[in-house]
Amino acid sequence: MGMQTKRILIVDDDVAFTRMVKLNLEQHGGYEVREENSAANALAAAHVFKPDIFLLDIIMPGMDGTELASRIRGDRILARTPVVFLTATITPDEARARNLENDGMYFLTKPVQLQDLLKVIEDHTCLPPEAAGPKA
Numbered sequence: 637m638g639m640q641t642k643r644i645l646i647v648d649d650d651v652a653f654t655r656m657v658k659l660n661l662e663q664h665g666g667y668e669v670r671e672e673n674s675a676a677n678a679l680a681a682a683h684v685f686k687p688d689i690f691l692l693d694i695i696m697p698g699m700d701g702t703e704l705a706s707r708i709r710g711d712r713i714l715a716r717t718p719v720v721f722l723t724a725t726i727t728p729d730e731a732r733a734r735n736l737e738n739d740g741m742y743f744l745t746k747p748v749q750l751q752d753l754l755k756v757i758e759d760h761t762c763l764p765p766e767a768a769g770p771k772a
Contacts, residue, residue: 642761644669645687647678649696675699688761694723718760
């Protein structure tokens with residue numbers, strides 16, 4: 637059975653960061669990555685791109701990543717898509733304190749190591765649909 641390409645939507649206002657993640661993942665193979673540098677445009681982009689997983693920065697101008705994640709969870713089409721936060725602004729302990737991980741969302745700190753990112757993507761895109769997120 638061949639490996640299916642996984643579709644990843646990365647949303648971060650840092651263009652250099654999204655470009656680096658896209659290049660690294662696509663060079664690794666098995667991933668199609670779309671960059672979105674405006675959280676306000678991310679939901680529309682997701683409806684067109686149909687990602688298997690979201691990678692979101694938390695601190696962004698306009699709409700932050702937690703608000704975007706809330707909108708993803710409230711969207712009947714996207715609600716079960718896994719969300720991973722990539723940020724340098726809070727620690728894993730702070731993420732747990734805010735229950736981000738308990739809400740079906742996961743957390744990696746920047747700078748992100750490629751092997752850590754690959755593991756999180758694989759772990760969370762291989763979940764059965766009922767485990768990937770809350771029910772709509």
